[in-house]
Amino acid sequence: MAGWSVRDIPDQGGRSAVVTGANSGLGYVVARELARKGARVVLACRSEARGAAAVERLVGEVPGADVDLARLDLGDLSSVREFATSYHGPLDLLVNNAGVMALPYGTTADGFETQFGVNHLGHFALTGLLLPALLAAPSGARVVTVSSMMHLVGNIDARDLNSERRYRRWLAYGRSKTANLLFTHELARRLEAAGADVVAAAAHPGYAATNLQTAGPRAEGRRAAERLMELGNRVVAQPAAAGALPVLYAATAPGVRPDSFTGPSLAMWRGAPAPSWRAPWTTDDAVAGRLWDASEELTGVSYDALKAV
Numbered sequence: 001m002a003g004w005s006v007r008d009i010p011d012q013g014g015r016s017a018v019v020t021g022a023n024s025g026l027g028y029v030v031a032r033e034l035a036r037k038g039a040r041v042v043l044a045c046r047s048e049a050r051g052a053a054a055v056e057r058l059v060g061e062v063p064g065a066d067v068d069l070a071r072l073d074l075g076d077l078s079s080v081r082e083f084a085t086s087y088h089g090p091l092d093l094l095v096n097n098a099g100v101m102a103l104p105y106g107t108t109a110d111g112f113e114t115q116f117g118v119n120h121l122g123h124f125a126l127t128g129l130l131l132p133a134l135l136a137a138p139s140g141a142r143v144v145t146v147s148s149m150m151h152l153v154g155n156i157d158a159r160d161l162n163s164e165r166r167y168r169r170w171l172a173y174g175r176s177k178t179a180n181l182l183f184t185h186e187l188a189r190r191l192e193a194a195g196a197d198v199v200a201a202a203a204h205p206g207y208a209a210t211n212l213q214t215a216g217p218r219a220e221g222r223r224a225a226e227r228l229m230e231l232g233n234r235v236v237a238q239p240a241a242a243g244a245l246p247v248l249y250a251a252t253a254p255g256v257r258p259d260s261f262t263g264p265s266l267a268m269w270r271g272a273p274a275p276s277w278r279a280p281w282t283t284d285d286a287v288a289g290r291l292w293d294a295s296e297e298l299t300g301v302s303y304d305a306l307k308a309v
Helices: 025-036 048-061 077-086 114-135 149-153 169-194 212-220 223-235 245-252 285-299 304-308
Strands: 016-020 040-045 067-071 093-096 141-146 198-203 261-266 270-275
Touching: 016 025, 016 114, 025 040, 025 048, 025 093, 025 245, 040 048, 048 067, 067 077, 077 114, 093 114, 093 245, 114 141, 114 169, 114 285, 114 304, 141 169, 141 245, 149 169, 169 198, 169 285, 169 304, 198 245, 245 261, 245 270
Parallel strands: 016 040, 016 093, 040 067, 093 141, 141 198, 198 261
Antiparallel strands: 261 270
């Protein structure tokens, strides 16, 4: 991985990809670089207006790019189902990138705590509904789920997945990112057990400057906190283009192993892609299994396609 960059992305001609949250930040960079290498990319965005602007910008930067826009609201399971139903053909790559961070307490359209609902349950449902398309990919598909070094904040609380007893925004965010890793761990196990030619891997950007950091303070009108986050993005964070590299590596590099976790090489903070340390609770089979069962029950999405492999 030493010095790995976008120049090392293999040719993606003939491959199809879905990138959630692709209208800005990491998702936009990932979509752009996949398209630059020849992939057909669907930008899955909650806001059609922002998504359309991203498509226009991307085509301007990569003339001839094969990109489409589709609406996807991960905080609304009916939108997730509509997106999956509208997708046709094999799918070579699903990048579960979209997310929210440290928001004031709220709930999704289906009544789930927003961070758990969007960051984990929405992607759990999306992956399950797109699984037949992933299994139909001719040369092996990948599911890359974007977690965070903030998963180190804490393990999930299986008794309070929706933070109904007590809500602390950063703990809820960290737990949602732990859920991303537990989901990847269990998905990789189930894919292997079924003999499916699909790799489930995870990645994180370190500290990358995106709009995630400022969204929470802005939603509450906390201007001082918003300015502090903006300052951190300018002074401390690496740019989104650098933060996207671990995701692109996990999505395209040869030999990526199931349940691997790729992040920046320097203290999980910044630098070229490298194997990243992860908290031991993110590879706990029992916890991952319980989260999986709860996620199936909450979303109504089961991975029945694996039974037919």
